[in-house]
Amino acid sequence: MTSYKTNKKWVYPQCALDMVTEGGCISSYPTYNKNIYINKQMKRNLTLLLLIGLTNQIFGQLNPIKDFNWDHDYIYPPGLNHFTLSWDEPESSADTLVGYNIYGGAELYKFQTTIGMICREYDSSGCDFFDFLSEGDYIKVTAVYNSSHDESIATDSVEFMGLMLGIEEMIENEKVEIYPNPTNGKFKIETDDIEKVVILSSSGQIIHEKMINSTIDLTNYSKGIYFIKLIRKSGINIEKILLE
Numbered sequence: 001m002t003s004y005k006t007n008k009k010w011v012y013p014q015c016a017l018d019m020v021t022e023g024g025c026i027s028s029y030p031t032y033n034k035n036i037y038i039n040k041q042m043k044r045n046l047t048l049l050l051l052i053g054l055t056n057q058i059f060g061q062l063n064p065i066k067d068f069n070w071d072h073d074y075i076y077p078p079g080l081n082h083f084t085l086s087w088d089e090p091e092s093s094a095d096t097l098v099g100y101n102i103y104g105g106a107e108l109y110k111f112q113t114t115i116g117m118i119c120r121e122y123d124s125s126g127c128d129f130f131d132f133l134s135e136g137d138y139i140k141v142t143a144v145y146n147s148s149h150d151e152s153i154a155t156d157s158v159e160f161m162g163l164m165l166g167i168e169e170m171i172e173n174e175k176v177e178i179y180p181n182p183t184n185g186k187f188k189i190e191t192d193d194i195e196k197v198v199i200l201s202s203s204g205q206i207i208h209e210k211m212i213n214s215t216i217d218l219t220n221y222s223k224g225i226y227f228i229k230l231i232r233k234s235g236i237n238i239e240k241i242l243l244e
Contacts (some may be wrong), residue, residue: 001052016126041135061095062143062150062152062153063090063152064090064142064143064152064155065087065088065090065141065155066089066090066154067086068086068087068157068158069084069086069141070084070085071086073164073188081119081163081206082118082120083118083119083126083165084117084118084120085102085117085126085129085139086112086116087100088115093145095150096145097144098113098144098145098147099111099112099144100142101151102117102129102140103139104139104160105133105138105142109132115185130163133160135161136161139158139159139160140154140158142154151203161198176237176239177191178239181243182241183218183219183242184244185217185243186217186219187216189216189228191232192232194230195211195213195231195232196209196210196231197211197230199227199228200227200228200229201224201226202224202225207221207226222243224243225243226240227240
């Protein structure tokens, strides 16, 4: 029987039933054994799936933290800036979660293994974060995995607007004119060399900010007393306005 070499798996003999005689096949020809080919393909596919699974276990997904929150306030008395930085654990991953990196701007403030950080009268352990931050820095937290400290991405961040000023820090300045005061929402500010205007609530929370001296509109805010932080080349002034 003649044999044939091919780049696939061919086997001998395999004849159609009506071609079989005592001496073998009437006409011998190579017949492709599909079962052998299919089995080899299944083995290759199974090997590929095992490799993918092993890769996922070795190089698992570095899931980010969830529910990032920054709460900054001013308490008077005693006249202190407070904050609460909180987040939830990331989704489970094949990698081992070892802790969290806290950033102020592009600089790493610290690595810690616990969730959250606070600066309060009853817990001042995180209050030096205020000294680390500069106005305009973005605060973010990443999840850290494995002994090699691989980092997740940071899906959320918040801009640090600077320390809040208290009511007791107001400064009288005859050169500043704010009118009308009281106001029903819209008012103007007239003063020299003004660079930035920041409006704060009575609790010290920043609610409005403008880079130029122009008309301010607080129509959509609740009635009450508000404070105007005027940042000028000559210094910072705090003025009071009543929204009726």
